[in-house]
Amino acid sequence: FLGPPEVAGVDAAIADINSAGGVLGQPLQKIDGDSGDATTTIAAQTVDAQIKQGVSAIIGAAQSAVSLSVIKTTTAAGVVLFSPANTSSELSDTAITKGLYFRTVAPDTFQGAVLAALAQADGAKNVAIMALTDVYTTGLADDVTKNFEVAGGTVAVRVNYDPTPASYTAGVAKVKAADPDALILIGFSESKGVIQQLQAQGIGPQKLTLFLCDGQMSNALAVGLPSGLMNGVKGTIPGVQASEKLRAQMLATNPNLTDFAYGPESYDATVLVALAAEAAQSTKGADIAAQIPAVSAQGNEPCSKFAECVALLKAGQAISYVGPSGATGIKANGDPSYATMTIWQFGPDNTIAPIDSIAADVPTS
Structure with missing residues (x-):
């Protein structure tokens, strides 16, 4: 469910950029490619093909593990990799990213703190944590654990599981035996199988308070689940809710969109x-990478539209681009200095809606 809104967000931006004259006087061109997931080599094949076609930057991937799987290839080629959705803290390490990786969402240091605080605000004191075995999910689980315990809570059991029915069954049994007052489930679309097993073992979301993260928090997760089963379940999604204007732009590129996360x-x-690229007067990846922190730096002349920002650059002004995501101050390690986390909740009809948001400086550890 992450792919379509991300593609639509890119397409909406390209339309605005090209209507303003393009980049360095030329239309911005897009080459579509599938990133697959961490269990396939699709991303590697896509990146190889795009590099051969001479791209300057790649927007993606959706999953942190996928970005980590191709980062050596993109950095070796001098190509910028810019993800709108990766949150793994590993990607904050410039020894890995070589200054050629960026993101417009905060790393899991932020989501871990917010998710732990959300559970505690709802009364959880002794939680179970289940996490899919994956670099993103286990890393986020570590951050949640640390923040929950620092705030005085206890983790009754921590279970890492594989995406197989047998693993769901065994993992849920361990959670049930630990008798927690809430479960924080960290995974992707396979989480539906875990939720079904929770229900089968008598500790479904209406019996055991359940919290989710961005990898699962979507309308797609509840499709096929019993009516009302997910009612009240809360979760976090890094980033903001798309404005009505941006939703309209995204729908113009893909009328079938139902989710807008990471748009x-x-x-x-x-x-x-x-x-x-405009600031560098270059389309070379290394030149673009050197200017990304500069055009988003806090304290410069603010601008929110591509055409407005380019005009300021041409007038010799240092700019601070603040767009729909609100992320600002992209640092040399690729992380934003300031970002937003939105809290969503399932309603009686098993669909999600935003209920709160937290905009703050991004913690570094």
Whole structure:
């Protein structure tokens, strides 16, 4: 469910950029490619093909593990990799990213703190944590554990599981035996199988308070589940809710969209790459990378539209682009200095809606 809104966000940005004259006087071109997931080599094949076609930057991937699987290839080629959705803290390490990786969402240091605080605010004191075995999910589980315990809570049991029915059954049994007052489940679409097993073992979301993260928090997760089963379940999604204006732009590129998560972040990733190219007067990846922190730096002349920002650059002004995502101050390690986390909740009809958001400086550890 992450792919379509991300693509739509990129397409909306390209339309705005090209209507303003393109980048360095030329239309911004897009080459579509599938990133697959961490269990396939699709991303590697896509990246190889795109590099051969001479791309300056790649917007993606959706999953942190996928970005980590191709980062050596993109950095060796001098190509910028800019994700609107990766949150793994590993990607904050410039020894890995070589200064050629960026993101418009905060790393899991932020989501871990917010998710732990959300559980505690709802009365959880002794939680179970289940996490899919994956670099993103286990890393986020570590951050949640640390923040929950620092705030005085206890973790009754921590279970890492594989995406197989047998693993769901065994993992849920361990959770049930630990008798927690809440479960924090960290995974992707396979989490539906875990939720079904929770229900089968008598500790479904209406019996055991359940919290989710961005990898699962979507309308797609509840499709096929019993009516009302997910009612009241809360979760976090890094980034902001897309504005009505941006939703309209995204729907113009894909009328079938039902989720808009990471659309604003995808839009901004695209605009930041284009503005960095304008600032560098170059389409080389290394030159673009050097300017991404500069065009988003806090304290410069603010601008929110590509055309407005380019005009300021041409007038010799240092700019601070602040677009739909609100992410600002992209640092040399690729992380934003300031970002937003939105809290969503399932309603009686098993669909999600935003109930709160937290905009703050991004913690570094």
